[in-house]
Amino acid sequence: MRLTAIKLAGFKSFVEPTTIELEDNLTGVVGPNGCGKSNVIDAVRWVIGESSARQLRGQSLEDVIFAGSKTRKPVGRAAVELLFDNADGELGGPYADYAEISIQREHSRRTGSNYRINGTRARRRDVQDLFLGTGLGGRASYALIGQGAVNRLIDAKPDQIRDLLEEAA
Amino acid sequence: MRLTAIKLAGFKSFVEPTTIELEDNLTGVVGPNGCGKSNVIDAVRWVIGESSARQLRGQSLEDVIFAGSKTRKPVGRAAVELLFDNADGELGGPYADYAEISIQREHSRRTGSNYRINGTRARRRDVQDLFLGTGLGGRASYALIGQGAVNRLIDAKPDQIRDLLEEAA
Amino acid sequence: TRTRLKSTFEQVNEHFAAFFSELFGGGQATLERTESDWLAAGMQVIACPPGKPRVALAMLSGGEKTLTALALLFALFELNPAPFCMLDEVDAPLDDTNVERFCALVERMAVRVQFVVITHNKITMERPRRLHGVTMAESGVSRLVSVDLDDALAMTD
Amino acid sequence: TRTRLKSTFEQVNEHFAAFFSELFGGGQATLERTESDWLAAGMQVIACPPGKPRVALAMLSGGEKTLTALALLFALFELNPAPFCMLDEVDAPLDDTNVERFCALVERMAVRVQFVVITHNKITMERPRRLHGVTMAESGVSRLVSVDLDDALAMTD
Numbered sequence: 001m002r003l004t005a006i007k008l009a010g011f012k013s014f015v016e017p018t019t020i021e022l023e024d025n026l027t028g029v030v031g032p033n034g035c036g037k038s039n040v041i042d043a044v045r046w047v048i049g050e051s052s053a054r055q056l057r058g059q060s061l062e063d064v065i066f067a068g069s070k071t072r073k074p075v076g077r078a079a080v081e082l083l084f085d086n087a088d089g090e091l092g093g094p095y096a097d098y099a100e101i102s103i104q105r106e107h108s109r110r111t112g113s114n115y116r117i118n119g120t121r122a123r124r125r126d127v128q129d130l131f132l133g134t135g136l137g138g139r140a141s142y143a144l145i146g147q148g149a150v151n152r153l154i155d156a157k158p159d160q161i162r163d164l165l166e167e168a169a
Numbered sequence: 170m171r172l173t174a175i176k177l178a179g180f181k182s183f184v185e186p187t188t189i190e191l192e193d194n195l196t197g198v199v200g201p202n203g204c205g206k207s208n209v210i211d212a213v214r215w216v217i218g219e220s221s222a223r224q225l226r227g228q229s230l231e232d233v234i235f236a237g238s239k240t241r242k243p244v245g246r247a248a249v250e251l252l253f254d255n256a257d258g259e260l261g262g263p264y265a266d267y268a269e270i271s272i273q274r275e276h277s278r279r280t281g282s283n284y285r286i287n288g289t290r291a292r293r294r295d296v297q298d299l300f301l302g303t304g305l306g307g308r309a310s311y312a313l314i315g316q317g318a319v320n321r322l323i324d325a326k327p328d329q330i331r332d333l334l335e336e337a338a
Numbered sequence: 339t340r341t342r343l344k345s346t347f348e349q350v351n352e353h354f355a356a357f358f359s360e361l362f363g364g365g366q367a368t369l370e371r372t373e374s375d376w377l378a379a380g381m382q383v384i385a386c387p388p389g390k391p392r393v394a395l396a397m398l399s400g401g402e403k404t405l406t407a408l409a410l411l412f413a414l415f416e417l418n419p420a421p422f423c424m425l426d427e428v429d430a431p432l433d434d435t436n437v438e439r440f441c442a443l444v445e446r447m448a449v450r451v452q453f454v455v456i457t458h459n460k461i462t463m464e465r466p467r468r469l470h471g472v473t474m475a476e477s478g479v480s481r482l483v484s485v486d487l488d489d490a491l492a493m494t495d
Numbered sequence: 496t497r498t499r500l501k502s503t504f505e506q507v508n509e510h511f512a513a514f515f516s517e518l519f520g521g522g523q524a525t526l527e528r529t530e531s532d533w534l535a536a537g538m539q540v541i542a543c544p545p546g547k548p549r550v551a552l553a554m555l556s557g558g559e560k561t562l563t564a565l566a567l568l569f570a571l572f573e574l575n576p577a578p579f580c581m582l583d584e585v586d587a588p589l590d591d592t593n594v595e596r597f598c599a600l601v602e603r604m605a606v607r608v609q610f611v612v613i614t615h616n617k618i619t620m621e622r623p624r625r626l627h628g629v630t631m632a633e634s635g636v637s638r639l640v641s642v643d644l645d646d647a648l649a650m651t652d
């Protein structure tokens with residue numbers, strides 16, 4: 001299973017619909033301070049079910065919706081989609097036969113969060129189950145190492161390192 | 170008043186007597202990870218009176234003495250000296266007439282710490298008084314911004330920032 | 339849960355030691371229990387960079403701590419490997435030699451795991467075949483531009 | 496102590512705003528009390544990078560936070576200026592434009608304050624006339640070598 005694209009619209013500073021193609025197994029993301037690089041990791045963390053505003057560097061869940069800029073008004077909804085190539089059938093369960101899997105999350109100021117798998121409405125639980133056992137599930141996802149995560153591990157106390165181990169068990 | 174040289178011997182990884190000349194007002198220190206650059210800042214923090222092992226990245230005050238390596242035995246004593254050019258008489262009090270000021274600190278496993286100002290034994294208090302009001306005195310010395318200090322300030326809570334202000338007042 | 343924790347501990351330690359030695363070009367590292375009772379013990383990192391004594395993580399230099407923590411994170415990743423991994427400026431405190439070793443490790447793992455690496459480091463930027471540039475030419479609005487290496491080097495200027 | 500704290504607060508804010516605008520090339524920043532009673536209030540940093548909304552420090556990007564914290568540290572330094580200042584790899588998270596601004600600020604202050612800057616950043620290394628290299632050719636033993644820029648660039652390789 002490979003992640004082939006990340007699509008964002010109205011998510012944090014990505015107010016314009018943006019598609020990040022991932023053709024190779026090693027892709028670099030570069031750009032000046034404050035341009036929106038870390039917002040891309042936040043988008044991936046969010047679409048796979050993150051529910052804590054703090055983990056998304058915000059104060060409330062609505063902080064993921066584009067809040068406006070000097071030249072643009074705030075928008076009402078944020079949407080992120082992950083596209084996977086599942087030709088190898090690695091993602092088992094009900095989606096094993098699908099060659100392409102799409103996971104979407106949308107959050108609107110009026111109606112809250114909705115998830116979709118391959119276009120069909122789903123629950124957060126369904127998205128999390130999809131990734132169960134692939135390292136993307138659960139609290140302790142080592143697949144998304146955010147800015148500062150290495151320093152937090154360096155400063156962790158022995159009890160906190162033990163907690164990490166228990167989560168990974 | 171200008172700092173003209175930092176001399177170290179037996180201090181952390183600087184087991185050999187080493188003199189760092191500071192001729193200009195902007196000096197760079199470079200080198201690979203783990204080679205001993207931050208140990209130089211620790212040396213300056215130590216010689217002006219630092220008494221907390223934790224602030225010196227150690228577990229006990231003896232951790233400043235060279236603890237040995239694959240090819241060398243541990244030594245018994247660490248010594249650091251700061252040399253200042255005081256031709257402008259900026260450093261007032263009893264030392265106003267001295268064109269050159271030397272501050273030394275020595276720590277031996279047997280006899281503990283000794284301070285000297287211009288070769289004469291002095292107390293820790295005397296060294297601290299020397300720098301009083303120059304920003305080097307007191308707990309909150311903003312003259313020595315160690316590795317990670319910027320991140321600690323970023324993560325500080327409002328009460329901690331207030332404490333910083335009170336110390337600076 | 340005692341046996342489960344013990345077996346996780348042993349697996350992580352195996353990976354941790356291997357990643358540490360790959361990132362440092364030698365040396366050893368291990369997680370140790372702070373006391374013998376599994377259910378009460380905390381875990382601490384003990385590391386021994388090549389040619390240096392064995393010390394607790396806090397006694398290492400800034401760059402050595404980063405490299406050690408990366409080895410542990412990769413070890414935890416290996417326990418539950420995901421189809422992709424995103425790293426956000428983890429190479430910032432490293433000198434050029436260590437950045438090269440970090441890149442070599444990522445390239446080795448990229449055979450079976452997909453990596454997205456956010457970086458300001460020119461050495462790391464040279465490794466991927468494809469680079470995405472993010473700009474905020476219009477203040478507050480992020481846009482994607484496709485860049486090659488020369489653009490990327492100019493972009494951070 | 497209320498009046499003393501108030502006057503320190505105002506002085507720090509003045510310097511903080513000036514250093515912030517110099518490091519960001521514009522924008523504003525300020526320390527604000529969390530409540531009106533001086534003796535009970537905590538202080539928080541509110542920053543407004545050029546062209547962006549005013550937010551709490553936590554809502555900025557990694558590099559923007561570093562630059563803002565540096566402005567505050569320099570403001571606190573100005574309150575009690577010391578004859579010299581040592582900075583240990585504070586430029587690590589910054590892109591090239593911000594490293595240039597940081598260096599320009601340090602050079603401006605170096606007229607009256609002596610700076611010693613520890614760095615891995617090639618742009619920062621180019622600024623001082625004199626560079627000291629530290630090596631551990633013999634493992635565990637630090638030695639000083641005098642280097643020029645070309646050596647220094649090779650040294651981190």
Ligand SMILES: Nc1ncnc2c1ncn2[C@@H]1O[C@H](COP(=O)(O)OP(=O)(O)OP(=O)(O)O)[C@@H](O)[C@H]1O
Pocket residue numbers: 011012013031032033034035036037038039040063064065066067068147478547554555556557558559
């Ligand atoms: N809800 C939102 N609406 C609009 N803009 C937002 C929102 N949330 C965050 N931002 C913007 O995103 C910027 C931060 O972006 P991000 O943290 O991704 O930067 P970065 O490219 O990672 O930078 P660095 O290299 O400094 O780490 C902030 O400066 C802020 O302007």
Ligand SMILES: Nc1ncnc2c1ncn2[C@@H]1O[C@H](COP(=O)(O)OP(=O)(O)OP(=O)(O)O)[C@@H](O)[C@H]1O
Pocket residue numbers: 180181182200201202203204205206207208209232233234235236237316390391397398399400401402635
């Ligand atoms: N008491 C001691 N005796 C001998 N060596 C010591 C002692 N204390 C620390 N060291 C050595 O000093 C090294 C750390 O040096 P330091 O933190 O100055 O590195 P650095 O040049 O700042 O590296 P980085 O670029 O990674 O921050 C440790 O790896 C350790 O080997």
Ligand SMILES: [Mg+2]
Pocket residue numbers: 037038147426556557558
């Ligand atoms: Mg970032």
Ligand SMILES: [Mg+2]
Pocket residue numbers: 206207316399400401583
């Ligand atoms: Mg260091």
